[in-house]
Amino acid sequence: MKNDCLYAAADGNTLFPVFLKLEQLQTLIVGGGTVGLEKLTAVLQNAPRAAVTLVGTTICPDIRNLAAEAYAVELFERPFLSCDLYGKDLVIIATENAEQNAAIREAAKARKILVNVADTPALCDFYLGSVVRKGNLKIAISTNGKSPTLAKRLRELFTEAIPCELEEVMQNLGRIRDGLKGDFAHKVKELNRITAGLVKKSSPPGER
Numbered sequence: 001m002k003n004d005c006l007y008a009a010a011d012g013n014t015l016f017p018v019f020l021k022l023e024q025l026q027t028l029i030v031g032g033g034t035v036g037l038e039k040l041t042a043v044l045q046n047a048p049r050a051a052v053t054l055v056g057t058t059i060c061p062d063i064r065n066l067a068a069e070a071y072a073v074e075l076f077e078r079p080f081l082s083c084d085l086y087g088k089d090l091v092i093i094a095t096e097n098a099e100q101n102a103a104i105r106e107a108a109k110a111r112k113i114l115v116n117v118a119d120t121p122a123l124c125d126f127y128l129g130s131v132v133r134k135g136n137l138k139i140a141i142s143t144n145g146k147s148p149t150l151a152k153r154l155r156e157l158f159t160e161a162i163p164c165e166l167e168e169v170m171q172n173l174g175r176i177r178d179g180l181k182g183d184f185a186h187k188v189k190e191l192n193r194i195t196a197g198l199v200k201k202s203s204p205p206g207e208r
Ligand SMILES: C[C@@]1(CC(=O)O)C2=NC(=C\c3[nH]c(c(CCC(=O)O)c3CC(=O)O)Cc3[nH]c(c(CC(=O)O)c3CCC(=O)O)/C=C3\N/C(=C\2)[C@@H](CCC(=O)O)[C@]3(C)CC(=O)O)/[C@H]1CCC(=O)O
Pocket: 038, 039, 042, 116, 117, 118, 119, 120, 121, 124, 126, 127, 128, 129, 130, 131, 141, 142, 143, 144, 145, 146, 147, 148, 149, 150, 151, 152, 155
């Protein structure tokens, strides 16, 4: 029997979130303009050591500056070639030409590479999310493509609302977790006991 609650939860947004280790993967960005810069920035803000190749017929100075400071970004100022796809795991396509973007996507799909065509939901295997970052904590937000602007506003809201002290709490919990002895069930019980006070259930309105 299907689990109604489980399926209802996924009704609105069926995207499956994951957190990728981009320093272990090969990412290609095609396009060296405004959107290419936005996507490279988004990648490096989250994964400063990401291995990225960026190919653009022209490459804007801001991308050059970003790449010069980055750990593993390679730039090629020339048009895209299909050999750029060799060994790539992810491709983000951001040229100004929709037909060209679709053709590059086809070439990538033929190689089973996951593709994001910037601002073109129908041609994406994955979307970029809006990301709240507080030390080790990361919250990725998706509006299912309905409103990236709302995603950005929610990022600002959560960034403001989440206290910086949470990093210390996380570090302490990490230490406690590493030091816990006993079997798995015991560790889970202990960690749940220690953290119970972190999430206080508020009473329904009218109740005390
Ligand atoms: C989150 C974020 C991540 C990132 O890109 O890094 C992101 N877009 C961001 C900003 C943003 N993008 C746009 C605006 C202008 C205002 C507006 O349109 O709202 C603003 C706001 C601004 O810049 O202020 C334009 C836009 N975006 C898409 C379309 C096409 C369409 O909707 O059909 C158009 C119209 C293009 C046109 O009109 O031509 C599509 C997508 N944009 C997504 C991600 C994916 C869905 C994410 C989700 O599920 O919410 C998806 C589906 C695919 C993708 O590109 O991955 C980043 C916020 C980062 C941050 O600051 O936190």
